[in-house]
Amino acid sequence: VQPLPRQPRISREQVLEATLALAEERGLEAVSMRAVAARLEVTPMSLYHHVRNKQDLLDGLVERLLTELPIPDPSLPWDQRLAELAGSLRALAARHPDAFLMLLRRPADTPGALRAREAVYGALRDAGAPAELIPRLERLLSTFMIGFAASESGGRFALHDREALDGDLDWARSLITAALAGIR
Amino acid sequence: VQPLPRQPRISREQVLEATLALAEERGLEAVSMRAVAARLEVTPMSLYHHVRNKQDLLDGLVERLLTELPIPDPSLPWDQRLAELAGSLRALAARHPDAFLMLLRRPADTPGALRAREAVYGALRDAGAPAELIPRLERLLSTFMIGFAASESGGRFALHDREALDGDLDWARSLITAALAGIR
């Protein structure tokens, strides 16, 4: 006997959309399978046809955020591109402090992660870094930028005002520029 | 009417001890108020006399881990001290990947955080860094070290083997040494 085809009521897209909206409105802690389902006016169990489980739901959310990260215009000077990337990461972390931390908990091999990495690779190439050192440099740079944005949004830097943190990054930028000049 | 004094059955110390043991054996996700209470053979509600709530319990756990972080012998060369600190952070993150992430979610003004920061300050002083730059340098360095350890233990670096990551850190060390020489 053939199973009856049925019009899908919701898609994975819609599930992630609802997850994002919920996280934006009430924070990540309010994101539960049941709450997402309620927002879609559907039974909790219905979600399991579109995501494997809650972890997969959260993974999908993080990947979505990463994909929406603004990538700087490649025609800009390389150091400005890095600075803009750092700024975008800070803005993303500020909007989603909890979800941002999950960047540290998944392999950086998703399309969204690749996209961001390529942007850093390009900047480093234009900075004149030797090709064989670029992946390593990218790892160090991204780790610092993500760690900084996570510290700021997570509250680790709560004692420091925005101005001091801006100064930290400006100074880091000059140190990095000097280091890159030393390598080249 | 006087309330009757009563022999306390458990202390905050014991609660945190049980929390740590549970986290070590079954991971942070297994740490619940109810599970910690069960391990102490006590009702869940009894814990609330020793910790404000679950967040406070987790905070206590993180602070405990931080306090146990080995501080390098001050008589060692400054760069070796920094390298040892980085190694200790990596080991701590490997043992408690989830709890480690919580370092990014609380202000770094607890006794444990101060203790670690002072160790970095000392190393930077011995490296000859100008006093007025030391707090800023510490922020950059700690952010990188914590970000790196969190990336490694959290799985962000899952595609890279231990050897590559050791190489990353060795190289970072030489860049930092060069940058410090430039500042001095």
Place this chain on the structure above:
DNA sequence: ACCTGAACACCGTTCAAGT
């Protein structure tokens, strides 16, 4: 002061059944 039992308002997920 410290511990308890019962209760409230939630969770994620499995399963068998419906269309």
Place this chain on the structure above:
DNA sequence: ACCTGAACACCGTTCAAGT
């Protein structure tokens, strides 16, 4: 294929009561 209802085994926390 996709959605549902009922159920299972959990949560954190409040409250009133006991000693």
